[in-house]
Structures are given as C-alpha cells and as structure tokens.
Amino acid sequence: MIPSAKLQAQRVWKIFGGQQEAEVVAVQDLSLHVGVNEFVSLVGPSGCGKSTFLMMAAGLESISAGDIWIDGKPITGPGADRGMVFQSYTLFPWLSVEENIRFALKKSKLSRREQDALVREHIQLVGLEGFERAYPNQLSGGMRQRVAIARALVYKPEMLLMDEPFGALDAQTRLQMQELLLNVWQTHRTTVLFITHDVEEALLLSDRIYVMTARPGRIKAEVVVDLPRPRNLLDTESDPRFAALRRQVLTLIREEAQRAAASGEFAGAT
Amino acid sequence: MSGSVPSQRPAELRRQPVRLLELRREIPRRWYLGAGVGFIALFLIAWIALTAGQWVSPIFLPSPLAVLAELRSQAASGVLWQDLWASVYRIMVGWVLSTVLAVPIGVLMGNFRFFEGLFEPFIDLVRYMPAVAFVPLTILWLGVGDAQKFAILFIGVFFQQVLMIMDNVKTVPREMIQVSYTFGLSQWEILRSVILPAAMPGIWDTFRITVGWAWTYLVVAELVAANVGLGYRIMRAQRFLETDQIILGILIIGLLGLFTDYLFKWSYRRLFPWALQSR
Ligand SMILES: Nc1ncnc2c1ncn2[C@@H]1O[C@H](COP(=O)(O)OP(=O)(O)O)[C@@H](O)[C@H]1O
Numbered sequence: 001m002i003p004s005a006k007l008q009a010q011r012v013w014k015i016f017g018g019q020q021e022a023e024v025v026a027v028q029d030l031s032l033h034v035g036v037n038e039f040v041s042l043v044g045p046s047g048c049g050k051s052t053f054l055m056m057a058a059g060l061e062s063i064s065a066g067d068i069w070i071d072g073k074p075i076t077g078p079g080a081d082r083g084m085v086f087q088s089y090t091l092f093p094w095l096s097v098e099e100n101i102r103f104a105l106k107k108s109k110l111s112r113r114e115q116d117a118l119v120r121e122h123i124q125l126v127g128l129e130g131f132e133r134a135y136p137n138q139l140s141g142g143m144r145q146r147v148a149i150a151r152a153l154v155y156k157p158e159m160l161l162m163d164e165p166f167g168a169l170d171a172q173t174r175l176q177m178q179e180l181l182l183n184v185w186q187t188h189r190t191t192v193l194f195i196t197h198d199v200e201e202a203l204l205l206s207d208r209i210y211v212m213t214a215r216p217g218r219i220k221a222e223v224v225v226d227l228p229r230p231r232n233l234l235d236t237e238s239d240p241r242f243a244a245l246r247r248q249v250l251t252l253i254r255e256e257a258q259r260a261a262a263s264g265e266f267a268g269a270t
Numbered sequence: 271m272s273g274s275v276p277s278q279r280p281a282e283l284r285r286q287p288v289r290l291l292e293l294r295r296e297i298p299r300r301w302y303l304g305a306g307v308g309f310i311a312l313f314l315i316a317w318i319a320l321t322a323g324q325w326v327s328p329i330f331l332p333s334p335l336a337v338l339a340e341l342r343s344q345a346a347s348g349v350l351w352q353d354l355w356a357s358v359y360r361i362m363v364g365w366v367l368s369t370v371l372a373v374p375i376g377v378l379m380g381n382f383r384f385f386e387g388l389f390e391p392f393i394d395l396v397r398y399m400p401a402v403a404f405v406p407l408t409i410l411w412l413g414v415g416d417a418q419k420f421a422i423l424f425i426g427v428f429f430q431q432v433l434m435i436m437d438n439v440k441t442v443p444r445e446m447i448q449v450s451y452t453f454g455l456s457q458w459e460i461l462r463s464v465i466l467p468a469a470m471p472g473i474w475d476t477f478r479i480t481v482g483w484a485w486t487y488l489v490v491a492e493l494v495a496a497n498v499g500l501g502y503r504i505m506r507a508q509r510f511l512e513t514d515q516i517i518l519g520i521l522i523i524g525l526l527g528l529f530t531d532y533l534f535k536w537s538y539r540r541l542f543p544w545a546l547q548s549r
C-alpha cells in the first residue's frame with residue numbers, strides 16, 4: 001500500500017450482468033492511486049469504464065474484485081468525505097442557488113450563522129454573486145456547473161470525484177470553467193480524481209494522468225504532467241512541454257481507439 | 271466593423287407577414303385564441319341551425335334554447351344543486367381515496383424494484399378490467415349507497431394512477447440521488463427531501479389527468495342504484511327520452527371536468543414555478 005495515498009485502487013474489477021444476462025467486463029484489473037492534495041485525471045475512450053470506476057470509488061457501485069482504500073481504509077459505501085460533480089442533472093431545480101449549496105450542509109453540525117458564511121464564501125468562490133436567489137432553470141449550463149462545484153466544496157469533503165463536469169458545455173464556457181477550477185484548486189488545494197475525454201483539459205489541470213485502455217478498462221499508461229505551477233490557460237497551453245505531452249497522450253488514446261475499432265467494438269455509453 | 275457612431279434603432283421596422291400554416295411556426299396569440307373560440311362558436315351555430323330549421327326532431331337533438339330552459343328549471347327547482355353536490359362529493363371522495371393509496375404505493379414501486387415486482391403483475395391484470403363490469407359486484411358487496419359509487423370511481427382511477435405515479439418517480443435522475451448520498455444523507459432522507467420534491471410536479475400532473483378520468487367514470491358510478499347525481503339524471507332522462515336533460519348533464523360534466531383541469535394547471539404554475547420551462 002502506498003502510505004501517502006488518499007485513494008488507492010488495487011486490481012479492481014467490475015463485471016456487470018452474469019447469471020442469465022451476458023457479462024460486461026467494465027473495469028479489468030485496474031490499479032491506481034491519488035496522493036493527498038494531488039489532482040489526477042483519468043482519460044480513455046468512451047465506454048472504457050471511467051464512470052464505473054468513479055462510482056466504485058464513491059461507494060455508489062459495488063466492487064466485483066480487488067480493493068479501493070481511502071486513507072488506507074476499504075470503502076464501505078458513499079460518504080460525505082468524497083464530494084461528487086457529474087456532467088449534468090444534479091442541481092435540485094426546486095431550490096435556489098443558495099439553497100442548493102446549503103443543502104450539502106444538511107448533515108453539518110455548524111451553526112446556522114457559520115453555514116451562512118460558508119455558503120456566501122462559496123458563492124463568491126465560483127463567481128455567482130447576484131444569483132443567490134436564482135433557480136437552476138434560470139441559469140446557463142456553465143452557471144449550473146458552478147453551483148454544482150460550490151455545492152461539492154462547501155461541506156469540505158476530503159476528496160472530489162468529478163465525472164466529465166464540463167462535458168456538456170460549449171467550448172467557450174468550458175475554457176472559462178477550466179480556469180475557474182484551476183484557480184479554485186490552486187488556492188484551496190484538495191485531492192481530486194477527474195474524468196475527462198478532453199486531453200488539453202486533463203493536461204492543464206492535472207499533476208498526473210492515467211490513460212485507460214478500451215473496454216474492458218485497464219490502466220494503459222501513466223503520464224506525469226511536469227508543467228510548472230501556478231498555471232493558467234494561456235501560458236500553460238503555449239508551453240512547448242504542453243505540446244509534447246499532448247502528443248504523447250493523444251498517441252496513447254489513438255492506439256486504443258484503433259485497437260477498439262479493429263476488434264469491432266463500438267463506443268458504448270459515456 | 272462597427273464604427274464609433276452609436277447605433278440607432280431604425281424608426282420603422284419591416285412588417286412581418288402572418289403565416290398561419292407553416293411547420294412549427296409561432297402564430298400571433300389573437301389568432302391562436304380566436305381560432306379556438308371560433309370553432310366552438312361554429313359548433314354552436316351549426317347546432318342552432320340544425321334545430322331551428324327543424325332538420326332534426328327535438329327528440330334527437332333539442333335546441334340550445336331548450337337546454338337552457340331545462341337548466342333554468344332545474345336550477346329553480348333545486349334539482350341541479352342536489353345533483354351537483356352529490357356528484358362532486360362522490361368524485362372527491364372516490365378520487366381522494368384512490369390518491370391517498372396510489373401515492374405511497376406508486377412511490378414505493380418507483381423506488382424499490384421489490385415493490386414493483388410485487389404489485390405490477392396484479393395491477394396490470396386488474397387495470398384492463400372494465401369498471402362497468404364491477405357495478406353488479408360492488409352493489410352486492412357494498413349495497414346501493416355512496417360507498418358503491420366511491421368503489422366504482424376508485425376502480426376506474428386507482429390502477430392507472432398508481433402506474434403513472436410510479437413513472438413520475440422514476441423520472442428523477444439517478445445522478446441526483448447519487449450526489450445526495452455524497453452529502454451523507456440516508457436513503458430515507460433522500461426519499462423525503464430529494465425524490466419526493468423532484469417528482470412532485472409530475473405527480474401533480476397525474477392528479478390533473480386522473481381527476482379528469484374520475485369525471486368520465488361518474489355516469490358509470492351512478493348507472494344504477496342512485497337517485498341523485500349528474501350521471502343519474504342522464505340515465506333517468508334516457509328512459510323518458512328527455513334529450514335536453516341528457517345534453518345538459520353532459521355539458522355540465524364536461525364543464526366541471528374542464529374546471530378541475532384548469533384548477534390543477536393553475537395551482538401547478540403557482541406551486542412549481544421552478545419546473546416551468548424558461549426561455
Ligand atoms: N449498470 C450497468 N449495467 C451494465 N453495464 C453497464 C452498467 N454501467 C455501465 N455499463 C457498461 O460498462 C461499460 C463502461 O461504462 P462507463 O463506466 O459508463 O464508461 P465511460 O464512463 O468510460 O464512458 C460500458 O460498456 C457500459 O455499457
């Protein structure tokens with residue numbers, strides 16, 4: 001076991017179906033780790049089992065074989081130590097921005113006043129001042145994801161699990177959100193496991209990147225992103241080192257895409 | 271590119287032609303409303319023309335005036351109010367009985383596969399049985415009082431309502447539930463403070479639709495063994511060929527159905543403004 005790891009997965013398998021149904025091996029013999037306050041991305045072709053792995057790490061999906069530890073303790077179920085941000089659909093439409101963020105503090109022992117302060121602080125953090133009383137159906141996609149991020153941070157989970165949080169946004173908004181997350185993370189360091197299929201996004205944000213194989217998903221390669229910090233969109237992406245890393249990761253992914261196409265496997269759910 | 275001269279709104283805008291029949295094109299509101307009112311007016315005119323010109327015998331189709339006269343005499347004698355109250359009361363009790371059972375059972379079925387497996391085969395079996403066929407049985411079991419009317423309304427509404435509520439509950443996105451677990455909530459807390467509020471607008475719409483069905487089952491409920499009620503009045507009028515009474519009864523039931531429908535639509539907008547499509 002790696003002593004400094006916040007999250008460690010060892011030889012994890014996930015097999016869906018069985019009995020009467022056909023088996024789907026979604027995750028095969030996957031091992032990885034995320035260090036304390038480290039930002040790690042998981043990239044790979046769609047349908048390779050990224051979301052499934054994240055669900056297991058969140059304790060929302062059972063593990064077929066192998067182990068996942070948080071702070072050296074095996075996962076037993078979902079908990080408030082791991083915050084999640086999904087691609088969509090997770091804001092509560094009947095609650096305002098403020099109430100959505102406060103909802104995450106339902107189980108908190110803080111006083112009402114302390115909660116108010118936390119909610120206000122996090123609204124500022126994601127730049128939503130002035131929208132406290134707006135409802136999700138009045139917000140743009142980017143603003144909704146800001147609320148989701150604030151809500152996942154406000155109860156101070158020890159780790160964030162993010163599943164393509166910017167996947168549904170348009171290119172412009174996506175860049176803005178990448179910068180926002182980068183700044184938030186660089187000022188409030190926390191442990192992040194981030195799923196994306198956007199290689200530039202992964203490079204900009206991460207300390208390390210795991211590239212997965214096509215289904216059944218295993219770790220194909222590990223890439224250390226040794227770009228200097230603090231980073232920002234313009235400088236980091238024009239760093240020659242960035243281009244080299246980008247090429248390296250894209251090549252790995254392309255190999256997988258070709259291998260998957262050759263074996264007649266079509267991309268499944270993302 | 272735009273120069274330094276501030277852009278000024280043109281004094282005159284081009285007139286947009288009204289295109290009524292174009293795929294998916296919005297039309298002016300007055301045309302939309304006017305068409306609906308116009309169609310009803312056309313229907314009334316046709317009715318008046320048919321009856322005034324003596325094209326059809328009043329036994330088959332009485333004139334609107336005859337129906338109005340019938341309305342006036344029923345209102346004066348008090349029969350109308352008795353019928354109205356008896357029917358509204360039956361609808362309310364029958365529908366509420368169905369609903370207080372359908373909501374918890376539908377919510378359980380939508381959330382726990384076990385309950386879906388437990389109840390669905392039975393419900394599927396019963397829901398295609400015609401409510402009319404239960405009239406003799408319910409009289410045998412419950413007698414000729416209001417309880418029998420409630421039972422028929424219940425049978426007509428409940429089995430479909432449960433399945434609709436189950437579907438309403440199932441539309442709550444899985445990710446919304448999953449993210450709630452990460453706030454440390456238990457499944458009962460999630461059921462209460464996430465799934466129920468999220469499903470409520472859909473359930474409210476199911477209320478609207480099912481109360482409409484209750485109105486359509488009213489005549490069946492008052493088919494036999496009744497001596498008051500809008501449906502009963504229609505059945506009795508049939509025996510004496512009092513067509514004006516029949517038409518009056520049908521119209522009143524239709525209008526009341528429309529009214530409850532509107533009530534639910536109106537309260538929906540009040541209760542769930544956050545669920546309305548914006549932009
Ligand atoms: N609940 C499930 N039951 C059966 N198969 C599933 C289930 N969830 C995911 N899968 C399958 O597992 C594979 C991996 O899915 P997923 O983890 O969503 O991939 P990714 O997020 O990398 O695109 C896919 O082939 C998908 O169809």
Ligand SMILES: [Mg+2]
Nearest residue numbers: 050051269270
């Ligand atoms: Mg996915």
